[in-house]
Amino acid sequence: MKKDLTNVDIYAVVQELQGEVLNGILDKAFLLDSQGGKELILKVHVPEEGAKEIAIGIGTYKYITLTEYEREKPKNPPSFAMLLRKYLKNTRIVNVEQHNFDRIVKITFQWKESIYKLIVELFGEGNVILLDSEDRIILPLKMERWSSREILPKEIYRYPPQRDLTPFNLEHSYEIFKGKFREDRNKGVECVRIISRIFGLAGIYAEEICHIAGVDKKTVDPSEEEIEKLYRGCMEFFNRMFQDRKPHIVLEDGDYIDVSPVELVKYRDYEKRYYERFINAVDDYFSR
Numbered sequence: 001m002k003k004d005l006t007n008v009d010i011y012a013v014v015q016e017l018q019g020e021v022l023n024g025i026l027d028k029a030f031l032l033d034s035q036g037g038k039e040l041i042l043k044v045h046v047p048e049e050g051a052k053e054i055a056i057g058i059g060t061y062k063y064i065t066l067t068e069y070e071r072e073k074p075k076n077p078p079s080f081a082m083l084l085r086k087y088l089k090n091t092r093i094v095n096v097e098q099h100n101f102d103r104i105v106k107i108t109f110q111w112k113e114s115i116y117k118l119i120v121e122l123f124g125e126g127n128v129i130l131l132d133s134e135d136r137i138i139l140p141l142k143m144e145r146w147s148s149r150e151i152l153p154k155e156i157y158r159y160p161p162q163r164d165l166t167p168f169n170l171e172h173s174y175e176i177f178k179g180k181f182r183e184d185r186n187k188g189v190e191c192v193r194i195i196s197r198i199f200g201l202a203g204i205y206a207e208e209i210c211h212i213a214g215v216d217k218k219t220v221d222p223s224e225e226e227i228e229k230l231y232r233g234c235m236e237f238f239n240r241m242f243q244d245r246k247p248h249i250v251l252e253d254g255d256y257i258d259v260s261p262v263e264l265v266k267y268r269d270y271e272k273r274y275y276e277r278f279i280n281a282v283d284d285y286f287s288r
Contacts, residue, residue: 002259003061005103006202006205008201010064011101012241012261012278016279017064021054024052025044025047025092026044026092026093027044029081029085029088030043030081031141034057036059037058037060037061037126039055039056039058041055055286061286062122064105065279066279066283080139088109088116090111091109091110091111094108095107095108100159101166101200102123103122105122116132116133117133118131125142127144129141136154137151140153163200167238170235174228181222187221190219191215191216191217192207204266210230212233213229213234215230245278247259247260247278248272248273249281251273257270261278
């Protein structure tokens with residue numbers, strides 16, 4: 001059963017959120033205990049559309065979506081929710097973006113000349129971090145330390161190390177793509193794992209690329225011809241992600257086991273429930 005949104009999923013969610021919450025004005029923030037973790041609810045008022053709620057899951061389940069399901073809100077909000085209300089109440093959402101095809105979403109709020117950014121990290125155990133206009137951390141939901149960065153109040157926020165290849169620069173980067181298969185660390189490694197490493201893809205999407213390319217996913221040290229096929233397979237898969245979405249939940253014996261914005265060969269024979277929008281599929285999947 002899928003517990004986290006992948007970078008492919010997040011790309012689809014963010015595109016849809018942009019059309020739903022831009023210019024929305026934040027009313028309240030709630031922080032709930034939920035499913036072995038926390039769920040942050042941002043209630044926004046979108047002009048001419050009314051109230052909408054953004055749900056952000058952190059912990060066992062990591063996701064971001066609009067939700068149509070009612071949650072029981074605490075009467076006494078935790079300190080993090082109160083701090084978000086203090087800084088963000090009546091601010092306007094001016095941008096929602098995915099950072100560098102990573103599992104990171106940045107929501108930018110503005111009121112007059114004041115700008116704040118809410119960083120949603122949907123990897124590891126997940127985190128939500130409020131920044132000021134200079135990217136200095138006001139407060140994170142969880143304080144964390146790594147060798148390369150620290151998530152602590154008053155520190156400048158730094159993104160995790162980034163990949164040099166994404167779906168957005170791949171078209172003119174075949175030589176870089178090919179070079180990844182020749183790196184020492186990738187010698188003797190199955191091509192499906194290399195594809196996953198290059199783009200930070202979940203295994204199921206890397207397997208789909210191998211299937212599209214017609215290259216056995218367990219191939220090691222592929223020939224140049226096989227690398228070219230994998231490159232074209234990546235281009236075709238990402239083009240499907242951009243232009244040919246079919247949002248759905250995958251079911252097995254009546255239970256939800258996955259949610260995806262695109263069709264996958266792995267689930268060819270499974271029961272599926274289709275949706276017009278991916279955010280609705282994500283909402284149903286994680287709310288259940």
